[in-house]
Amino acid sequence: MHEASIAEALLEQIAEAALRHGARRVVGARVAVGALSAVEPQALAFAFEVMRAGTVAAACELVIEERPLVVSCAACGHSGPQDPREPGCPRCQAVPVSVVSGRELCLVSVDVEDDDARAT
Amino acid sequence: MLELHDAEEIPVGADLLATNAKAALHNREHFLGHGVYVLNLMSGPGAGKTTLLERTLDALAPRYRLAVIEGDVQTRHDADRIARHGVPVHQINTGGACHLDARLVHQALDHFELGALDALIIENVGNLVCPAEFDLGEHDKVMVLSVTEGHDKPQKYPVMFHAARALLLNKMDLLPHVDFDVAYAERAARALNLDLEIFRVSARSGEGLDAWYRWLEARIGKAQRHLDH
Ligand SMILES: Nc1nc2c(ncn2[C@@H]2O[C@H](COP(=O)(O)OP(=O)(O)O)[C@@H](O)[C@H]2O)c(=O)[nH]1
Ligand SMILES: [Mg+2]
Ligand SMILES: [Zn+2]
Secondary structure (H helix, E strand, O other): OOHHHHHHHHHHHHHHHHHHOOEEEEEEEEEEEEOOOOOOHHHHHHHHHHHOOOOOOOOOEEEEEEEOOEEEOOOOOOEEEOOOOOOOOOOOOOOOOEEEEOOOEEEEEEEEEEOOOOOO | OOOOOOOEEEEEEEEOOHHHHHHHHHHHHHHHHHOOEEEEEEEOOOOOHHHHHHHHHHHHOOOOOEEEEEOOOOOOOHHHHHHOOOOOEEEOOOOOOOOOOHHHHHHHHOOOOHHHOOEEEEEOOOOOOHHHHOOOOOOEEEEEEEOOOOOOHHHHOHHHHHHOOEEEEEOHHHHHHOOOOHHHHHHHHHHHOOOOEEEEOOOOOOOOHHHHHHHHHHHHHHHHHHHHO
């Protein structure tokens, strides 16, 4: 599994976002994992937990949003969710269908604490 | 007093494969600049990548200047096997990683004179999942599936079938001994990828390989014509 490479890229992107916003700590990160991305959410969460130590994300809570595969069919015009193991349109069985979403693998947002954040 | 920090949510929207995509683009500039066609050969462990490669090198070496990057960690002697065919080869040490990435390939490029090559073939790590996610900057991804692996592989590993331009169904010589429905596998693969070229071959007997060689020659030729313009 390549979740360690993905976790590494994730930590890189988090560090970059923190730097851009002058944040001292990143306490949360939201990641979208599409059904076709070949990433196992639990394995990614585990790799992230192991690798975040000593980084700006050391105390970062990772939220993984699993995004289903959504396809659209040129033959019948149907558009909707599809089981990634099933080929073809769920309505008319025509192949191929085009992928509307489900390939994504991205860092959606981070929750940062600013350097100058103060209790009020 | 307890110091409370208000966390602020910042939208990012960064593709997690972007780091690799950038490196792949850089590799691609090298390849295009030198007019060298690059093929990324992928399969599960033991499907026959190295054997097919040996056959292919022998068939094409008289007319093309070829080189190989070996990334497969399953068999440590793959690079030696390739070297016996008189072709420059470099073994990448993946450090146990389950796939090659563009950065590893870029480092390996130092071992070749790209300008003196027509085609570079990269044997990826034997793995049906991860290699498809990591672009190397190649022209084509070609996948090998052997008939000993089960005809439900396209449905189980859709990403790789999506990404491939051609599929070699290998070990056809073993078909009488295994329960592999060729038509079913081909239908499932094409359902994921309508334009997929499929070749039924045996790297052992040589069956079907001529069609594969012709396809590969056409792809090399296309990459080189592109350079002339
Ligand atoms: N019967 C048969 N065996 C094959 C064929 N192609 C490869 N093999 C055998 O399958 C095993 C794995 O082959 P190899 O090329 O090392 O696979 P790789 O791990 O994908 O590089 C070796 O024992 C090969 O001799 C084939 O077409 N038919
Ligand atoms: Mg091999
Ligand atoms: Zn339809």
